[in-house]
Amino acid sequence: MEMVDPDSLYTGILIIGTDGTIDQLNQAAADFLGRSPASLYRTPLEYADPALARWSQRLAHGHRSFQAPEASLSTTGQSADAVFTRIDGGVLIELHPVAERLRQRQLANRADQQQAIHMLSRRLAHELRNPLAGVRAAAQLIGGQTSEPALKRHAEMIQREVDRITGLIERFAGDQNTELAAINLHRILEETGELVVTERHGRLDLVRDFDPSIPPLMxxxxxxxxxxxxxxxxxxxxxxxxxxxxxxxxxDSPMVDRPARHAVRIEVLDDGQGVPETLRDRLFLPMVSGRDQGSGFGLAIVQQIARAHGGLVEYLPRSPGSAFIIRLPLIPAEESDHV
Known part of the structure; x- marks a missing residue:
């Protein structure tokens, strides 16, 4: 039978001697522990990774073998299915990768969240269509019955805003398809930023760090x-x-469905108060807000729009502030006919 090179295995292998030091290990085990094999050889296990040392102490209480599913390693924070077995002269520790399982679980959780968003948004759209139609009809009636220019202008503005809100609701509910066209991403970012600066009466510092090589996108x-x-x-x-x-x-940018060979990364970085840790796992779900007056739909809509483009939005904490990372598959306008 052909012998298998331990360093070719994805499973990490460590053999711990009776004195508690590492007698043997392969490259995968060293990768799990975040060090080179040479630096770990003859190192006490409790120094190499305290979590593994604590788990292995169970063998001293009569266990011949046991498994610690998705054990978190102290040194790197990685998770592994750790199997501990008593052998002649020491302990055998096997570290089985679980990264793909965790990734698939995260994808499934995100899919469940998106399904919840979709169901709730369709119900919300159904409830709002009739009141919005009534508001629009009233504005139209007011505009038709007055000769005062200011009232006519305000009535037309109400109709436009109702139409815009109705369109957003229908898109969020999935009743309208995403309409792709050639766009200048940086122009959109500029206009959006300037709008908010105007709303804040200039009391906001907007910093732009754009990659000029990004082409017009679909x-x-x-x-x-x-x-x-x-x-x-x-x-x-x-x-x-x-x-x-x-x-x-x-x-090779990470997405929900599969990595995109080329993607556009948009970062919105701020120095604000950040997101409370208790909300971070549910941040993109509807009705979740860290503010008393928040609707809880703003970030759910953000994720919905990104997903409609085949992309993904992620949150990362900063000190101080927050980072929202948008990744969208890069579809240059000039190549759209071939996609």
């Missing part, structure tokens, strides 16, 4: 505008004084 410009607007307003409501908009091109 996307729904109105929805991208709404997505970024929600994120920037969210930062303002978190009392940010500075917001930084960053664009870059990424390769």
């Amino acid at each position: 996307a729904d410009g109105d929805r991208l505008h709404q997505m970024v607007l929600n994120l920037v307003r969210n930062a303002v409501q978190a009392e940010a004084g500075t917001i930084r908009l960053v664009t870059r091109i990424e390769h």
